[in-house]
Amino acid sequence: MDIVIAGGHGQIAMLVYPLLKERGHRVRGLIRNADHAGDLSAAGAEPVICDLEQEADLSRFVEGADAVVFAAGAGPGSGAARKWTVDRDGALKLIDAAKRQGIDRYVMISAMNVEQPYGDEVFRTYQQAKAEADAALRESGLAYTIIRPGRLTNDVPTGRVAAAADLPAGAIPRADVAAVVAEVLDVPETAGKQFDVTSGEQLIDEAIRGVAGS
Numbered sequence: 001m002d003i004v005i006a007g008g009h010g011q012i013a014m015l016v017y018p019l020l021k022e023r024g025h026r027v028r029g030l031i032r033n034a035d036h037a038g039d040l041s042a043a044g045a046e047p048v049i050c051d052l053e054q055e056a057d058l059s060r061f062v063e064g065a066d067a068v069v070f071a072a073g074a075g076p077g078s079g080a081a082r083k084w085t086v087d088r089d090g091a092l093k094l095i096d097a098a099k100r101q102g103i104d105r106y107v108m109i110s111a112m113n114v115e116q117p118y119g120d121e122v123f124r125t126y127q128q129a130k131a132e133a134d135a136a137l138r139e140s141g142l143a144y145t146i147i148r149p150g151r152l153t154n155d156v157p158t159g160r161v162a163a164a165a166d167l168p169a170g171a172i173p174r175a176d177v178a179a180v181v182a183e184v185l186d187v188p189e190t191a192g193k194q195f196d197v198t199s200g201e202q203l204i205d206e207a208i209r210g211v212a213g214s
Helices: 011-022 034-043 078-101 121-138 173-186 202-211
Strands: 002-006 025-029 046-049 067-070 104-111 143-149 149-151 160-164 171-173 194-197
Touching: 002 078, 011 025, 011 034, 011 173, 025 034, 025 202, 034 046, 067 078, 067 171, 067 173, 078 104, 078 121, 104 121, 104 173, 121 143, 143 173, 149 173, 160 173, 160 202, 173 194, 173 202, 194 202
Parallel strands: 002 025, 002 067, 025 046, 067 104, 104 143, 143 194, 149 171, 171 194
Antiparallel strands: 160 194
């Protein structure tokens, strides 16, 4: 497949590129900063300069793709305003671009429990932005998969997860989330599914097959 990832220099995107390359996919990453292009090339992705916040129409950046992945985020330290412009609006622009280009497959990296916001104002805004983006994708008519990880860590990956529609709070290494993304893209039966994922006992391929059959 030809796969385009928005949020192309994010930690999860950088971890997923080699996995997709190993599986024989072509992968492109949308990045705002041209200085990051070399990092993507080294990881096996083709860098595409595209500022999600500034571009009104992302269609030309995803032309020819078979699938898109939304892995973008305003990130820690950003204010509430950027949660809307990146975490929500960026995802909505990618939905529109996929439709315009006839790309049916859309994988979203979201977060657990975004419909029950808590914490300070900025974090609540982040959750609300993600919830609205997820709802828009569910209603888009696209072959979506929404992955909702628990608290992200940089721990060594275990290759074992828990994946289900509703899980207790938990954590998961970013590298295991990247492996889940790669697996989901190769399992078309995960289309139309939304699930939580945390560290657990099942091998990732087994867990994703379970989600696909649920």
